[in-house]
Amino acid sequence: MDVADLGLPVDVPSTALFTDQYELTMLQAALKAGTAERRSVFEVFTRRLPNGRRYGVVAGTGRVLDAVENFRFDPDVLGFLRERKIVDEQTLAWLADYRFSGDVWGYPEGEVYFPGSPIMRVEGSFAECVLLETVILSILNHDSAIAAAASRMSSAAGERPLIEMGARRTHELAAVAASRAAYVGGFASTSDLAAGFRYGIPTVGTSAHAFTLLHDRERDAFQAQVNSMGRGTTLLVDTYDVAEAVRTAVEVAGPELGAVRIDSGDLLLVAHRVRQQLDELGATGTRIIVTSDLDEYAIASLAAAPVDAYGVGTQLVTGSGHPTCSMVYKLVARAESAEAGAPLVPVAKKSTGGKTSIGGRKWAARRLDEYGAAEAEVIGTGAVPAGLADRQLLVELIKGGAVVAREPLDVVRDRHVAARANLPLSATQLSRGEPVIPTEYVNGRSGSRPGA
Structure with missing residues (x-):
């Protein structure tokens, strides 16, 4: 290696x-x-x-x-x-x-x-x-803390997949280690390409709010993304009005739209409304992905919501309040x-x-x-x-x-x-x-x- x-x-x-x-x-x-x-x-x-x-x-x-x-x-x-x-x-x-x-x-x-x-x-x-003390502790303390947080989150999520997306919230090298530890703890994929390259972890990602804001109309942004990535892509629907965005997304991609992502607001309430709207528009197979500073408690609170996957960043890569395990190396x-x-x-x-x-x-x-x-x-x-x-x-x-x-x-x-x-x-x-x-x-x- x-x-x-x-x-x-x-x-x-x-x-x-x-x-x-x-x-x-x-x-x-x-x-x-x-x-x-x-x-x-x-x-x-x-x-x-x-x-x-x-x-x-x-x-x-x-x-x-x-x-x-x-x-x-x-x-x-x-x-x-x-x-x-x-x-x-x-x-x-x-x-x-x-x-x-x-x-x-x-x-x-x-x-x-x-x-x-x-x-x-x-x-x-x-x-x-004796020379190995610090390097062993630095790795185990960091990775075990992230994996423990990931384990709690994956337990709270049940069968719903979790996406690790915390690279921008920590040191660039720690982000790669965090992706690996999150995968050990039960996460299904990562947004970090370095982690995918080094450890073979599945990678995912589509677009951010900046892509929508780049275009003159939200419809134009959705159309550009669908033209590039296909109808199975995930469209971000909370840049402006969520209900209007969902309607536009289905009009552009059709009922074959892969997923919509919600990144703000009352996720429990918004997810229920979006699910109802998607079903009424015939997009019954379109999944709902939620992000926005989630931790294990927020994930557990969404257990009854029609959510299909979670994206987690800051709380994961900081150990959900416990960024170290306080391990020691003793003779x-x-x-x-x-x-x-x-x-x-x-x-x-x-x-x-x-x-x-x-x-x-x-x-x-x-x-x-x-x-x-x-x-x-x-x-x-x-x-x-x-x-x-x-x-x-x-x-x-x-x-x-x-x-x-x-x-x-x-x-x-x-x-x-x-x-x-x-x-x-x-x-x-x-x-x-x-x-x-x-x-x-x-x-x-x-x-x-x-x-x-």
């Missing part, structure tokens, strides 16, 4: 500078101390879900794999570090040969997660693992020494203020109730209880530095649908509440949670 596939500017040859400076200064100090090569285990988790959310969605895993694979320090990057005197020459020499050679395990992309879920585990030397175990085969010992942050963590290399499994629905997220260290052995969640993503788990985006999307369907029905409620299933810790920590 080349740089363009990562959503990077073409003049950036690697992901190595998508990092915070202190990761490099830690590396330098560890190299001098002789501790850099100690085998270490880092885990990505969140202490809590965003306020009111019932579940999280793992998204961005595929982008993480690409980022790790392309994390290397080429001459230009090394020159920048040398010029700024960020690290010394010994560290620069070490970085010149950097290639991640460790192992990465994680929840498969599209899976759901809960507080404490070890959604990604990175193993290798301290030196090679949970490290070897007693840098000697090969030295045993791992658990380590954990014990500071006050709700930022404690639980040490040890963890496994995770989802326990089911008698009806086959998820009832608890079970996390532990050591041996996995026999009853949970076939319910483990982590899969191998990178082995010995080589990616072993790339998969098509449609597989990820289908996995999320299945994972969400396996949760209790209350998971789809939009009202605020606690996580839909509890997190339980075994090995003497049953019922406890990291942080508060």
